[in-house]
Amino acid sequence: MPGVRGGVIRGRRGGLALALPLAAALVASGCGSKKPTGPVVSTAPGGDGWHRRVVFYQVFVRSFQDSDGDGIGDLAGLIDRLDYLAGLGVGALWLMPVYPSPLADSGYDVADYRGIHPDYGDLETFRLLLDEAHQRNLKVMLDLVVNHTSNQHPWFLESRQSSDNPKADWYVWADAPAGDCRESNVIFGSERWTLDEARGQYFFHEFLPAQPDLNFRDPAVLEEVRGMMGWWLEMGVDGFRADVPYQYVESWPDCWYQPETFAIHQQMRQTLDAYPGRAMVGEIQGKPEQVLAYLGNGSDAFHLVFYFDAMYALWGAGSGGDPTDLALAVQLAVDDTPPGGVVAYTLGNHDMFRTPRTVSEDVAALKIVATAQLTLPGAPFIYYGEEVGLLNGQEVVVDFRDQARTPMQWDGSGTAGFTKGTPWIAMADGVKTFNVAEEDRHRDSLLAHYRSLIALRNATPALQEGSYEAVAASPLGVLAFFRRHDAGDRLVVLHFGVEGDVIVEIPTPSGWATALTDEVTGQTSGEVRDGVWRATLPPRTGLVLAPAGP
Ligand code: GLC
Numbered sequence: 001m002p003g004v005r006g007g008v009i010r011g012r013r014g015g016l017a018l019a020l021p022l023a024a025a026l027v028a029s030g031c032g033s034k035k036p037t038g039p040v041v042s043t044a045p046g047g048d049g050w051h052r053r054v055v056f057y058q059v060f061v062r063s064f065q066d067s068d069g070d071g072i073g074d075l076a077g078l079i080d081r082l083d084y085l086a087g088l089g090v091g092a093l094w095l096m097p098v099y100p101s102p103l104a105d106s107g108y109d110v111a112d113y114r115g116i117h118p119d120y121g122d123l124e125t126f127r128l129l130l131d132e133a134h135q136r137n138l139k140v141m142l143d144l145v146v147n148h149t150s151n152q153h154p155w156f157l158e159s160r161q162s163s164d165n166p167k168a169d170w171y172v173w174a175d176a177p178a179g180d181c182r183e184s185n186v187i188f189g190s191e192r193w194t195l196d197e198a199r200g201q202y203f204f205h206e207f208l209p210a211q212p213d214l215n216f217r218d219p220a221v222l223e224e225v226r227g228m229m230g231w232w233l234e235m236g237v238d239g240f241r242a243d244v245p246y247q248y249v250e251s252w253p254d255c256w257y258q259p260e261t262f263a264i265h266q267q268m269r270q271t272l273d274a275y276p277g278r279a280m281v282g283e284i285q286g287k288p289e290q291v292l293a294y295l296g297n298g299s300d301a302f303h304l305v306f307y308f309d310a311m312y313a314l315w316g317a318g319s320g321g322d323p324t325d326l327a328l329a330v331q332l333a334v335d336d337t338p339p340g341g342v343v344a345y346t347l348g349n350h351d352m353f354r355t356p357r358t359v360s361e362d363v364a365a366l367k368i369v370a371t372a373q374l375t376l377p378g379a380p381f382i383y384y385g386e387e388v389g390l391l392n393g394q395e396v397v398v399d400f401r402d403q404a405r406t407p408m409q410w411d412g413s414g415t416a417g418f419t420k421g422t423p424w425i426a427m428a429d430g431v432k433t434f435n436v437a438e439e440d441r442h443r444d445s446l447l448a449h450y451r452s453l454i455a456l457r458n459a460t461p462a463l464q465e466g467s468y469e470a471v472a473a474s475p476l477g478v479l480a481f482f483r484r485h486d487a488g489d490r491l492v493v494l495h496f497g498v499e500g501d502v503i504v505e506i507p508t509p510s511g512w513a514t515a516l517t518d519e520v521t522g523q524t525s526g527e528v529r530d531g532v533w534r535a536t537l538p539p540r541t542g543l544v545l546a547p548a549g550p
Contacts (some may be wrong), residue, residue: 007062015145024527028208029542031110031234035312037508039064039444041242041331043378045520046387048515050170051092051239051303051304051379051474052379052426052464052466053091053458054090054091054092055089055091055092055374055458056092056093056344056380056381056382057382057384058349058350058382058383058406059383060073060096061073061074061077061095061096061098061120062107062120062424063406063407063424064077064078064081064408065077065078065080065408065410066419066420066423068261068393069419069421070421071421072120072424073120073265073407074119074120074121074125075120075126078095079125079128079132080393081408082132082136082138083136084436085136085138085462085509086128086136086137086138088454089451089454090138090382090454091137091138092140093139093140093283094141094142095140095141095142095145096128096143097110097145098117098120098142098183099112099115099145100116100223101117102152103117103398104208104211104398105207105208106398106402107143107145108143108148108207108243109148109149109152109208109211111152111153113146113154113218113361114231114424116134117204124256130235131236134153134236139239140238141237141239141241141279141280142237142240143243144229144242146214146243146248146279147206147207147213147243147245147248148205149212149227151209151508153285153447155167155214156170156171156212159171159173160196160198160203161198163201169217170214170220171203171204171213171214172212172214172215172216172250173203174193174201174202174204175201175202177192177202178202180252181206181250181254181255181256183255183256185345187334188206188486189208190206192204192206192255192458193205197398204250206247209512210523213250216249216260216261217260217384221234221247222264224266226271229268230271230274230275233271233272234275237278239278239280239281239303240366241281242281242283242284242302243283244285245264246285248264249264254396257290257293258288262294264306266300266301266507269300272491277306279303280302280304280535281303281304281306281340281379282306284306288307288329288332288333291306291307291308291343292333292338292341292343295337295341295342296341297338298339298340302339302343304344304379304449305342305344306381307329307342307343307344307346309332310326310329310330310333310351310376310378311327311345311346311347311348312365313325313326314326314345314347314372314373315347315358315369317369317372317496318359318363318366318496319358319359319480319494321477321498321499321539322477323494324413324472324475326386326471326473326479327401327470328473330376330468330470333377333378334468342378343379344377345373345378345379346373346381347373347383348386348404348405349369349381350404350405351401351404351432351510352389352404352405353403353404354385354390355361355369355389356391356403357392358392363389363445365498365540366371366389366446367540367542368494368495368496368540370386370446370450370453371449371492371542372479372494373485374453374456374457375492375542375544376468377467378467378517382403385409387446387447387450388409388434388435388436388447389430389446390408392404392410392432393406393425393426394426394429395425395426397424405408405425406428407423407433409427409431409436410436411435412432412435412437414431415427415429417435417437429544434542435545443548445446453520456476456519456544460487460490460519461485462487463483466485466489467483467485468481468482469481469482469484472504476497477495477502477539478495478496478504478510478537479493479494479496480492480493480506489509489546490519490544490546491506491544493506493535493537494543495537495538495541495542497539497540501539502536503535504526504533504536505532505533506530506532506533507533508528508531508532510535512533512547513528513531514528515548516528516547517545517546517547517548517549518543518545518547519542519544520543525545525549533545
């Protein structure tokens with residue numbers, strides 16, 4: 001089979017020895033039908049391509065670090081923690097919305113696109129954050145939430161006045177509900193049209209009634225949005241995470257993925273391209289082909305798109321031990337990503353439960369999914385607290401997603417070093433165990449694992465930008481692949497299996513005739529004989545192999 005190297009994985013389960021030729025395992029998992037893989041990335045015009053190399057980190061400012069004792073995280077607190085983030089090795093921060101907002105949807109209801117919520121600070125503090133972050137080589141990306149505004153936004157307040165004011169068409173108005181959506185954002189209720197008494201018409205909202213949809217069919221809206229983007233870019237913001245950009249335009253009952261959205265993203269991209277070295281990542285839910293379409297030709301739409309299918313597959317591999325769905329998802333992305341485009345791998349975010357719930361409470365499981373995320377061909381996005389294994393919280397202030405939005409845990413004190421006051425939401429369980437200070441004391445902690453894997457990735461061009469070549473994906477638990485780069489190839493071998501050792505045999509490239517070093521531990525791993533590397537891997541083990549030095 002082209003592109004797949006021969007090899008054998010043998011598993012021992014309950015005394016039964018199993019042997020599977022790798023090609024057979026790949027065919028069984030669906031990977032066998034795929035063509036050989038080419039380079040995943042190439043250099044796109046504009047910028048130095050940092051977005052293809054760095055590890056990203058998602059911050060909920062409200063829950064990261066409180067500096068003034070009001071129990072609410074703020075920008076000054078985040079500035080105080082930049083050294084931690086730089087030390088962790090991440091290279092870019094995505095800040096969830098920090099704009100003025102009534103917080104009906106935790107900031108995803110923006111009342112002013114050119115300001116900072118007073119809970120978090122002001123523009124001066126934001127400028128300081130940019131400066132301090134840049135001094136530490138950290139990029140800063142803002143959340144671009146323009147499918148809708150808050151119903152408190154001055155644009156909406158003006159628009160609802162009458163049907164002939166200057167902003168009358170900036171929102172989606174109709175005399176009667178003009179249609180329902182085939183798709184639904186389930187947690188926001190089933191109503192998509194709400195009567196506005198002032199205007200005597202209904203307005204459309206994909207999300208809450210407090211989040212009226214902007215009308216991108218009025219060109220003035222896009223012009224205003226592009227102006228606003230330029231305003232932040234001019235200030236030095238490094239890019240944006242675009243909130244639901246596939247929902248910008250509706251043709252009821254089709255509310256998602258409308259072809260008209262592509263032209264909008266292209267124009268947004270032009271705004272970014274006017275500034276060197278900026279990038280935007282699109283939050284696209286959907287099938288792989290729907291998601292990858294938002295990368296356009298690789299240089300005319302989003303620089304990156306989140307790849308949630310791979311996230312679900314990572315959860316499955318981490319919890320159940322079978323990586324074949326993950327292998328399939330990765331291969332699909334590798335084959336269909338346009339040159340220059342990048343898929344983003346996540347294990348969680350502010351809309352999902354915490355990884356101990358979605359993957360496993362077993363630290364070894366959290367480590368193996370992190371190793372996968374940080375070695376697969378794409379951009380890893382870490383959700384704050386994931387690196388210490390934060391658990392779900394119990395309290396709900398806004399909606400059930402608050403369970404994954406509890407304060408960061410810095411130490412083992414009652415409020416975990418997050419605040420000197422009362423946290424805006426109850427801390428999650430496990431503060432004493434799952435915190436930075438405690439995990440820093442243990443060389444085998446989850447945090448230590450993240451630190452070393454991120455450092456390894458940052459120092460290894462093959463892991464950052466190398467092409468991908470599948471070696472094996474077996475229901476016995478092993479996913480193995482090469483990352484190839486002129487600066488040196490790496491062989492990544494991940495055993496997700498939950499119980500029982502596996503024996504793995506993989507032919508090595510010529511020039512790899514010596515022993516192999518696992519760069520995660522610095523130890524020699526297995527043995528190479530007659531051009532075949534052979535090792536016995538305990539459950540939930542991940543290796544990044546390179547030929548041992550002279
Ligand atoms: C996105 C965000 C989510 C938010 C919604 C509406 O899906 O991730 O948190 O509620 O958009 O803005």
